[in-house]
Amino acid sequence: MSSDILVLGAGMVGVGTALALRQRGHAVTLVDRKAPGQETSYGNAGIIQREAVRPYAFPRDWRKLVQVALRRGNDVHYHAAGMPALATRLYRYWSHSAPRAYPGIAAAYAALIAHSLSEHAGWIRQADAEDLVKREGWMQGFRTPALFEQAGREAREAAQAHGLGCDLLDGEALAHRVPALRQRLAGAIHWRDPWAVNDPGELVARYAALFERMGGRLLRGDAASLRRQGAGWAVDTQEGPVQAAHAVLALGPWADAALVRFGYRFPLFVKRGYHRHYAGGATLDMPLLDVEQGVMLAPMRRGLRLTTGAEFAPIDAPPTPVQLAEAERSTRELVDLGQGVEAQPWLGARPCTADMKPVIGAAPRHPGLWFNFGHGHQGFTLGPASGRLVAELIGGETPYVDPRPYSPQRF
């Protein structure tokens, strides 16, 4: 079998890429070892984060570092045994988070985030997925007044600089807006622009179904079989080998394993995260982040999904859902949580880069090989926007966003 372009990985990023390429008339084969949207793009908090103009920096405040090192907070956890292998990449992450480096990174990040809603909008409509999406934003809730005041000031500045809608709600206004809250909080920041998806995996599945309706081919196969063939690329699938002139690696947190085979060593790592659904208790009409506990409460079709913050550990290390246990305890103070739906929590891994920007563009030493991975905390948001960018680069179009900040050449 042959195709113009192979896309390896059918998470939000790979499916977004496949759609953008197919829209441009290429013959596209999308290959995954599972059905589309079954991995990280399934288990996230489902927010299309238009407000995420500042990527998550490594903490620079020594008090926060001590808190993390002593495991005193619940937003970050780590496996001590995994740290030596990660040390160099985390040092680079820390350096890129320095005040002199960070503003340029954030500006580049914001340039892509600015297109997140508009690039999703058309696909949501064409994929008949309006029933999954709510356009009322999401909230960051604070327990401590001083933290709320500081975060509120920063939010206002960001909103003004980037033309975002944001309301500050004091404790009383928040209690009125979210009647399910059992406890009076200091207040909340309501970001009005973002959209909340109540079944993120299903949105990816509907996008993939649209891709097939548009004439794209979706196959099961293992990206580990990707190889040079003549002037192009080939991969083995359940339907046999498929050849193409171009191949795009969109393997999310598994990109590193594929890259090593081709001799690339990028500063990639994962921040693992857990979720579990709870049903029979309170319902919320938009996601609410309990900022100080590092817990997102996201209303989903299966119940209230609690998602946890970052766990620094190898992708395949055994699960240690201590953050989720603490999240459940602290959330029961806030709302009637009901009963856990699944026996075991879901575990996934945010695909991160040391400079917080995704890797989008041509492989430096392999003609016809393209990269689109490393979207960290916002891959569900950025899949269609970065899919369009890589599709434009492959087709030789003038890119709609300056691609240089995301170039694989930077490593």
Ligand SMILES: Cc1cc2nc3c(=O)[nH]c(=O)nc-3n(C[C@H](O)[C@H](O)[C@H](O)COP(=O)(O)OP(=O)(O)OC[C@H]3O[C@@H](n4cnc5c(N)ncnc54)[C@H](O)[C@@H]3O)c2cc1C
């Ligand atoms: C707890 C949590 C909450 C989050 N909340 C949000 C949020 O609210 N908003 C947001 O924008 N982002 C959020 N994120 C981040 C977001 O989920 C990820 O950035 C995004 O899903 C990454 O998409 P992806 O397509 O790159 O990776 P994935 O969705 O993981 O897709 C990679 C695909 O590659 C396939 N694959 C891997 N190896 C092979 C192989 N050898 N052969 C064939 N196929 C292979 C996998 O099966 C998978 O389908 C969250 C993440 C977590 C963990």
